[in-house]
Amino acid sequence: MHNKIVEHLKSLRTFMEEKGLNAFIIPSTDPHLSEYPATHWEARKWISGFTGSAGTVVVTREKAGLWTDSRYFLQAATELKDTTIELFKDGLPTTPSIDRWLASELEAGEYVGIDGNVYAAKEAFELTHKLNMKGLHVIADYDPFASIWHDRPEIPRNPIFEMPIEYAGESCSSKIKRLTEALEDKGADALLVASLDTVAWIFNIRGNDVHCNPVAVAYGYVSAKETVLFINPAKLTPETSAYLKKEGVVLAEYDKVGDYISKLDPKTRVCLNGAKTSFSLYNKIPKGCAIVDIPSPADLMKAVKNEAEVTGFKSALQRDGVALVRFIMWLEKAVPQGGVTELIVEKELAGFRKQQDKYVGESFDTIAGYGPNGAIVHYHVTPESSADVKPEGFLLLDSGGQYFDGTTDITRTIAVGPLTQQMKEDYTMVLKGHINIATAQYPQGTRGSQLDILARKALWDKGLNYLHGTGHGIGHFLNVHEGPQSIRMDENPTQLQPGMVTSNEPGLYRANQYGIRIENLVLTIPTVTTEFGNFYGFETLTVCPIDTTPVIKEMLTPSETEWLNQYHKYVYARLSPLLNDEEKAWLKVKTNEI
DSSP states (O other): OOHHHHHHHHHHHHHHHHHHHHHEESSSOTOOOSOOOGGGGGHHHHHOOOSSSSSSEESSSSSSEEEEEEGHHHHHHHHHHTOOEEEEETTTTTSSSHHHHHHHHTTTTTTEEEETTTTTTHHHHHHHHHHTTTTOOOOOBBTTTHHHTTOOOOOOOOOOOOOOOHOOOHHHHHHHHHHHHHHHHTTTTTTEEHHHHOOOOOOOTEOOBTTEEEEEEEEEESSSSSSEEOOOGGGGGHHHHHHHHHHTTTOOOGGGHHHHHHHHHHOOEEEEESSSSBBBHHTTTTTTTTESSSOOOHHHHHHOOOHHHHHHHHHHHHHHHHHHHHHHHHHHHOOOOOOBHHHHHHHHHHHHHHTTEEEEEEEOOOOEEEGGGGSSSTTOOOOOOOOOSSSSSSEEEEEEEEEEEEEEOOEEEESSOOHHHHHHHHHHHHHHHHHHHTOOOOETOOOHHHHHHHHHHHHHHTTOOOOOOOOEEOSSSSSEEEEEEEEESOOOOOOOOBBBEEEEEEEEEEEEEEEEEEEEEEEEEEEEEEEETEEEEEEOOOOOOOOTTTGGGGGHHHHHHHHHHHHHHHHHHHGGGGHHHHHHHHHHHTTTTO
């Protein structure tokens, strides 16, 4: 593998020399700015061998570096070994930004290449400005991988299918009508949509183009005058074509989106999100058009789930809970007998999920990290890394399923044997943070960044922390990571609104020892109205026991203990009707009061 990476870098440097480029930047994205791109656009993985979902590679004539965040520090260090690519740990005060590093490596007047098709317009403008200030020039005209990546996979041509109204809860034509009204409010005539999950949501379609994400490669254009879906005709069946036309949608070829945009009436006011629209597509908009660059109103609508979607989530999470109960029962019997590895854990869990009604596939690659591997935040097991799960310490299990009626994402940290006092204290502090989010009540207008401290307070008091976010939005039979809301330390202007489904997942990781994370999905709901306004809170949707073996009860407040006991009563009530007698008896013990 590492020899291959060295060869790939050599090919890119040859290309750079031919084009007069002194550096080239390769992000993790595709023309739709996806977190998880289709394999055709996995150029960053191809050039570096790094398989994490987030990271940017920068290659100069002599050096190469990968910038990635704390979730991937340990993984990247392993995967980059012997590739000649240096790891830059993003977010640490000692790590130079990409523009600063390039300024230190290149001479004034030299050229930095990017592929404008896969670079967000907002980031390309910022990069150009920063590098221009340092005397460097940005060229956005080249896709080197079109020529140097010889066995590059095709752009997917998988057929799409309609998301039935019984699950979607709202027709495509109704969504278009709501969107055009919202655009008028924002002073815009049209909405340009590149994000695959937003396209899928607007048009009530789903696909199979991206691993674990039921989306299809397509663009959307929404306006009162006409609404267009740009998609490869090979992906359409007579049924889906007829359905879309019935909803008032015009169909056009995927690669015609640029031509269409370039021919817009110069008086058109185009709404888009510069962080989610490629630099190349942005530059196709005629000069006379007013650009309303704001977070997409479609993303906010998508995040606020309707009644049918909420019902779907609850049903999907109930079936998911059944699969988890059966899996944990299996695990408890299997580990003491020996021979259980992380790979076996992943396979067995997938098997239990497959037995559930409406199951489509995993919502992301399962993270099954035993002991030290649990400290790697986005660990994914390989045959080489697969550890034996011994009857001691912690197994961290983060997994999820795609069901036709909802998407699930759950983490449980399971004691598979004796624990140290430190493990128990750490676990209890993470649980306290989880409960503090679950029980939060907050005024209308609250942002996730204002709640994040609740998850970290117990850890911060001991000088401990975790570097990932506390919560992300979840799509409805869509992407497992969905905006615009989040719960994290970074500022995010999106306010939490009733109908939003978000994860609640504080953690703690001790490098080379173990990791702890407890994750449920929560729904924002109205709680109370007083003279001080409307207040919201969270309803926990996930139904699966939280391991109480590691809990030090004395560290919990009475109200925290009460929440845990009430949650477990709810778990038993929701799951027991779907279980056999042996499973019910097991769950009864697991949900006993502490």
